[in-house]
Amino acid sequence: MARRYDSSTTTFSPEGRLHQVEYAIEAINNAGTSVGILAKNGVVMASEKKITSGLLAQARTSEKTYKLCAHAACSVAGLTADANILIDQARLRAARYAYQYQEPIPIENLVEHVCNYKQAYTQYGGLRPFGVAFLFAGYDEAHGFQLYQSDPSGNYSGWKATVIGANNQAGKSLLKTEYGVSKKDGDGDEMKTDDAPLSDVIEMPDVAEACRLAVKVLNKTMDGAVASAEKLELFTMSLDEAGNCVHKILTEAEAKAVIAEVDAEAASAGDT
Amino acid sequence: MDTVFGISYDGGVVLATDQVNARSILMYQQNLDKIAELSSHSAMGVSGPNCDLVNFSEYISKNLKLYELSNDGAKLSTHAQANFCRGELAKALRKGPFQVNVILGGYDEKAPTGGSLYVMDYLGSCTKAKFGAQGYASNFCLSIMDRDWGEGMDEDMAVKLVEKCIRELEMRFLINQKNFIIKVIDKEGVRTLKYGADPADN
Numbered sequence: 491m492a493r494r495y496d497s498s499t500t501t502f503s504p505e506g507r508l509h510q511v512e513y514a515i516e517a518i519n520n521a522g523t524s525v526g527i528l529a530k531n532g533v534v535m536a537s538e539k540k541i542t543s544g545l546l547a548q549a550r551t552s553e554k555t556y557k558l559c560a561h562a563a564c565s566v567a568g569l570t571a572d573a574n575i576l577i578d579q580a581r582l583r584a585a586r587y588a589y590q591y592q593e594p595i596p597i598e599n600l601v602e603h604v605c606n607y608k609q610a611y612t613q614y615g616g617l618r619p620f621g622v623a624f625l626f627a628g629y630d631e632a633h634g635f636q637l638y639q640s641d642p643s644g645n646y647s648g649w650k651a652t653v654i655g656a657n658n659q660a661g662k663s664l665l666k667t668e669y670g671v672s673k674k675d676g677d678g679d680e681m682k683t684d685d686a687p688l689s690d691v692i693e694m695p696d697v698a699e700a701c702r703l704a705v706k707v708l709n710k711t712m713d714g715a716v717a718s719a720e721k722l723e724l725f726t727m728s729l730d731e732a733g734n735c736v737h738k739i740l741t742e743a744e745a746k747a748v749i750a751e752v753d754a755e756a757a758s759a760g761d762t
Numbered sequence: 763m764d765t766v767f768g769i770s771y772d773g774g775v776v777l778a779t780d781q782v783n784a785r786s787i788l789m790y791q792q793n794l795d796k797i798a799e800l801s802s803h804s805a806m807g808v809s810g811p812n813c814d815l816v817n818f819s820e821y822i823s824k825n826l827k828l829y830e831l832s833n834d835g836a837k838l839s840t841h842a843q844a845n846f847c848r849g850e851l852a853k854a855l856r857k858g859p860f861q862v863n864v865i866l867g868g869y870d871e872k873a874p875t876g877g878s879l880y881v882m883d884y885l886g887s888c889t890k891a892k893f894g895a896q897g898y899a900s901n902f903c904l905s906i907m908d909r910d911w912g913e914g915m916d917e918d919m920a921v922k923l924v925e926k927c928i929r930e931l932e933m934r935f936l937i938n939q940k941n942f943i944i945k946v947i948d949k950e951g952v953r954t955l956k957y958g959a960d961p962a963d964n
Contacts, residue, residue: 590849591842599833631872632836 500615511612514619514642523655523711524565525704526625528637530694532728533627535565536704555725559584561594561735562628567655569621580604597628601638601646609644623654627727629735657711664710697726705752719745765899766807768865768879770892771920774948775867775877778924779807781941793959797945799952800826801837804868809896810861818860840868844880852886863896869947903927
């Protein structure tokens with residue numbers, strides 16, 4: 491029965507579903523994981539780099555994290571080829587806005603534009619949806635640092651911390667228990683359960699804490715395979731003293747240091 | 763023929779224009795409002811033929827309204843509004859120019875002194891200024907503003923300066939512009955301070 495409605499993205503099935511769009515979303519759930527965490531002084535995005543072959547020449551630029559403009563970047567989960575088209579759109583939009591208003595584009599405006607573009611591919615005939623989910627990290631004057639997530643259907647939402655890609659459920663549940671919980675609470679005797687209610691006032695981590703948490707989440711989502719510096723990419727966005735946005739992809743040595751800190755933390759937690 | 767000028771002060775901007783609608787040797791009206799309100803905290807004084815004046819002010823103000831509606835009520839800064847306006851003038855220049863010169867003023871919470879003023883011409887040039895005047899009036903007013911304008915002026919002083927310029931025009935300017943409209947933009951928004959003839963009496 492479902493077959494009849496599979497080939498066309500523009501047709502609803504009798505249950506009122508768009509199968510092609512759902513498959514696209516499903517495809518992303520097998521893609522390399524990306525974690526995004528909002529910090530009080532920045533945003534952190536960490537991604538799993540899938541190493542396909544040792545013979546493959548190393549890419550000169552990042553294949554997971556892309557700069558969109560001076561104050562926005564995105565992390566990709568899904569088909570890189572599809573993502574490139576959308577990233578071009580995002581960059582064009584950001585640049586056109588800056589040209590028209592001589593001011594940086596508000597982050598939500600940029601995200602909405604990309605998502606409208608994605609949505610069109612779920613409605614017009616003869617097209618397939620983009621097999622891409624994004625995490626957008628950005629800064630603007632009105633709302634400060636922001637983190638958004640988008641999927642192939644064209645939906646987007648703002649988050650304090652979220653995961654896209656393989657095992658995102660496991661990653662999200664870890665974030666739920668650990669985001670905004672200061673370390674002192676975590677070391678307490680109280681046993682934590684997954685459905686323990688979040689405290690009303692979430693204390694946002696700083697960028698360094700957020701980096702560690704992101705690595706922790708990736709450790710969990712890459713189940714079994716230990717997150718090593720070659721296999722993950724850590725991106726941070728923060729402001730310098732002059733108030734300019736600084737994008738940074740951590741070097742392998744810096745990433746190693748963060749992983750070592752996480753390992754040390756885990757080891758000492760095991761002692762008690 | 764028409765007169766538009768603006769003065770910025772600490773905490774806002776004063777805009778003033780004459781109220782004449784004239785063409786060739788004919789005067790049609792003397793109660794026009796040439797200061798279009800663009801958003802809650804910005805307005806622009808426009809000079810030029812009545813058709814272009816109305817068309818351009820509506821085009822800009824409706825587009826800025828559209829921006830607000832499609833961006834969850836977020837307003838553009840005065841800087842962004844001025845650059846949008848300038849861009850539209852430059853775009854039109856290569857097709858069918860709007861024959862308008864503009865002085866755009868606005869109030870931003872984040873701007874250092876609150877008020878800011880931008881002077882534009884129909885060719886698409888745009889400069890941020892402390893004060894400005896368009897039309898024949900600039901020959902009389904710019905020198906007065908240059909002498910009397912100072913940092914740290916308050917609203918009262920700015921309005922007095924505007925009125926001084928108007929008196930000078932009444933005394934020395936060949937063309938009869940008996941009515942002027944004055945608007946103030948500050949943290950409270952845009953308000954009409956005074957007019958020679960009520961624009962509503964059309």
